[in-house]
Amino acid sequence: RIVHLNGEYLPEDQAKVSVFDRGFVMADAVYEVTSVLDGKLIDFPGHMARLARSLGELGIQNPHSDDEWLAIHREMVARNEITHGMVYLQVSRGNGGDRDFVYPPADTPPTVVLYTWQKPQLIDNPAAETGWKVCTLPDIRWHRRDIKTVQLLYPSMAKMEAKARGCDDAWLVENGLVTEGTSNNAYIVKGGAIITRALSNDILHGITRAAVLRFAREAQMTVEERSFTVEEAIAADEAFITSASAFVMPVVEIDGVRLGDGAPGKVSRRLREIYLEESRAAAI
Numbered sequence: 001r002i003v004h005l006n007g008e009y010l011p012e013d014q015a016k017v018s019v020f021d022r023g024f025v026m027a028d029a030v031y032e033v034t035s036v037l038d039g040k041l042i043d044f045p046g047h048m049a050r051l052a053r054s055l056g057e058l059g060i061q062n063p064h065s066d067d068e069w070l071a072i073h074r075e076m077v078a079r080n081e082i083t084h085g086m087v088y089l090q091v092s093r094g095n096g097g098d099r100d101f102v103y104p105p106a107d108t109p110p111t112v113v114l115y116t117w118q119k120p121q122l123i124d125n126p127a128a129e130t131g132w133k134v135c136t137l138p139d140i141r142w143h144r145r146d147i148k149t150v151q152l153l154y155p156s157m158a159k160m161e162a163k164a165r166g167c168d169d170a171w172l173v174e175n176g177l178v179t180e181g182t183s184n185n186a187y188i189v190k191g192g193a194i195i196t197r198a199l200s201n202d203i204l205h206g207i208t209r210a211a212v213l214r215f216a217r218e219a220q221m222t223v224e225e226r227s228f229t230v231e232e233a234i235a236a237d238e239a240f241i242t243s244a245s246a247f248v249m250p251v252v253e254i255d256g257v258r259l260g261d262g263a264p265g266k267v268s269r270r271l272r273e274i275y276l277e278e279s280r281a282a283a284i
């Protein structure tokens with residue numbers, strides 16, 4: 001596998017990052033994950049806009065223009081012969097020197113890493129036929145979830161706990177209200193209306209979320225951007241999640257309670273189809 005490190009394309013075992021890197025020592029880094037279908041990037045401009053925002057919020061310089069990022073992504077897709085798969089991109093604040101909470105000088109070069117992996121079943125994902133089971137867990141993350149940092153320990157712990165409970169993922173809950181999944185945005189459907197938490201610092205502003213809500217509105221579906229409780233979710237007609245790697249994934253069970261007949265709902269299935277069709281048509 002060929003990885004990208006600070007402008008170079010290297011075999012993975014030759015890519016080396018300093019032990020003083022702030023990404024390693026302090027999780028002082030942001031990332032993006034973009035899916036690739038038929039060798040083309042899905043929702044790419046959205047991912048680069050969010051990257052620029054995350055970097056801006058942390059005062060890390062954006063090392064590349066969007067055109068340069070596009071060229072790097074394309075090079076990675078080509079060199080690794082990705083048909084269906086993912087591109088991971090991470091930018092850290094770079095080498096922090098002696099351990100210090102104070103940031104290193106502003107001209108410290110950020111560390112840029114990209115790698116890819118194949119995911120042949122990205123579209124024909126068998127999980128989309130059966131849907132996910134989710135378990136609710138407390139959301140004890142920090143309060144800037146809108147910044148896509150690599151500080152992912154709690155989401156990882158929550159995913160492990162969900163798996164231990166026989167679920168596919170956790171829906172995180174704060175003050176009785178669902179925020180989002182460990183690595184995806186959460187939705188319920190009631191009486192035909194699609195309900196998902198409004199954007200704020202409480203959740204990541206999903207790129208797939210933005211596209212799916214746009215397509216839903218274009219298809220004359222009702223969208224309500226508001227918080228919902230766990231009780232409301234359990235009583236919903238259907239539920240689903242969105243992310244760059246799962247696209248639209250139906251949710252069929254919440255905390256052991258089956259939704260509807262326990263099969264993926266019709267709104268969720270339709271949105272998955274629309275999203276795949278439209279996002280592939282717009283892929284670059």
Ligand code: PMP
Nearest residue numbers: 183184185204206207208243244
């Ligand atoms: N919320 C969280 C916490 C996430 O980690 C992700 C995916 N990285 C999402 C939502 C979904 O965002 P996107 O659709 O841009 O992948």
